[in-house]
Amino acid sequence: MTAQILDGKATAAAIKSELAARVAALKAKGVTPGLGTVLVGDDPGSRWYVNGKHKDCAEVGIASIQRELPATATQEDVENVVRELNADPACTGYIVQLPLPKGLDQNPVLELMDPDKDADGLHPTSLGRLALGIEGPLPCTPLGIVELLRRHDVEIDGAEVVVVGRGITVGRSIGLLLTRRSENATVTLCHTGTRDLGAHLRKADIIVAAAGVPHLVKPEDVKPGAAVLDVGVSRSEGKIVGDVHPGVAEVAGWISPNPGGVGPMTRAMLLNNIVEAAERRAGV
Numbered sequence: 001m002t003a004q005i006l007d008g009k010a011t012a013a014a015i016k017s018e019l020a021a022r023v024a025a026l027k028a029k030g031v032t033p034g035l036g037t038v039l040v041g042d043d044p045g046s047r048w049y050v051n052g053k054h055k056d057c058a059e060v061g062i063a064s065i066q067r068e069l070p071a072t073a074t075q076e077d078v079e080n081v082v083r084e085l086n087a088d089p090a091c092t093g094y095i096v097q098l099p100l101p102k103g104l105d106q107n108p109v110l111e112l113m114d115p116d117k118d119a120d121g122l123h124p125t126s127l128g129r130l131a132l133g134i135e136g137p138l139p140c141t142p143l144g145i146v147e148l149l150r151r152h153d154v155e156i157d158g159a160e161v162v163v164v165g166r167g168i169t170v171g172r173s174i175g176l177l178l179t180r181r182s183e184n185a186t187v188t189l190c191h192t193g194t195r196d197l198g199a200h201l202r203k204a205d206i207i208v209a210a211a212g213v214p215h216l217v218k219p220e221d222v223k224p225g226a227a228v229l230d231v232g233v234s235r236s237e238g239k240i241v242g243d244v245h246p247g248v249a250e251v252a253g254w255i256s257p258n259p260g261g262v263g264p265m266t267r268a269m270l271l272n273n274i275v276e277a278a279e280r281r282a283g284v
């Protein structure tokens with residue numbers, strides 16, 4: 001058996017064309033959604049990601065608001081840019097590209113953001129709303145994973161989902177998302193303190209590997225027919241190495257390639273959060 005591919009690149013392209021239609025409808029009402037990015041320092045990887053986000057915006061008709069600060073920027077400098085974007089009516093939502101350069105404290109910056117402009121869905125208020133079941137921006141990678149599964153008809157309702165990794169961007173927040181009534185999955189959150197990871201993995205209908213450990217999920221740990229999502233991004237000689245061993249493709253029912261799987265979906269969901277925020281504000 002060879003797994004079906006959860007093609008994130010193609011799915012993200014389909015979502016972007018749907019979003020482009022919603023942006024056109026907003027523009028017809030006189031509303032132009034705008035995504036802001038705050039990039040501090042000159043890390044080439046961060047710059048590459050931020051540029052990608054603006055390219056995505058151009059594709060669907062979202063306006064781009066780019067703010068750049070040198071690596072020597074002070075905490076006050078960064079916080080002033082955040083205040084400025086909070087007050088800017090052209091900015092529907094924005095992200096502060098993480099990590100910030102050494103010496104800058106990220107939490108006070110994130111807490112200063114207007115939660116209604118949180119494009120990442122990772123503001124304390126957004127995570128609180130998610131936990132409480134209040135509408136608001138949702139974390140992009142978990143949302144991308146749900147969309148990727150839905151659009152490939154992988155059953156989430158009632159599924160046993162095993163998540164590996166407790167980071168905020170994926171592991172911690174996807175449990176909150178998948179256990180909502182609308183998703184209705186059973187979620188086990190595994191991490192470095194888990195005693196027998198293999199025993200958990202072998203019971204899973206859906207595995208979300210987000211530990212950042214190359215090839216952590218082995219073929220013998222996967223139940224035949226399971227859906228496996230590879231979120232891990234490690235690098236070896238410039239190439240991405242995921243958390244899922246290539247041999248898993250022979251056992252799984254579905255597998256997300258990496259690159260070309262969860263990454264493009266994360267980017268598409270950032271755009272989705274901007275369009276939804278603009279629609280909420282316009283009362284659509």
Ligand SMILES: Nc1nc(=O)c2c([nH]1)NC[C@@H]1CN(c3ccc(C(=O)N[C@@H](CCC(=O)O)C(=O)O)cc3)C=[N+]21
Nearest residue numbers: 049095096097098099120259260261262263264266267
């Ligand atoms: N405030 C904030 N929000 C973020 O969402 C955020 C961040 N900071 N800091 C860095 C990480 C990383 N991240 C990725 C998004 C898309 C791909 C992506 O599309 N990757 C491509 C290929 C990448 C390649 O080839 O290097 C793929 O998977 O096919 C990857 C990584 C968002 N991040």
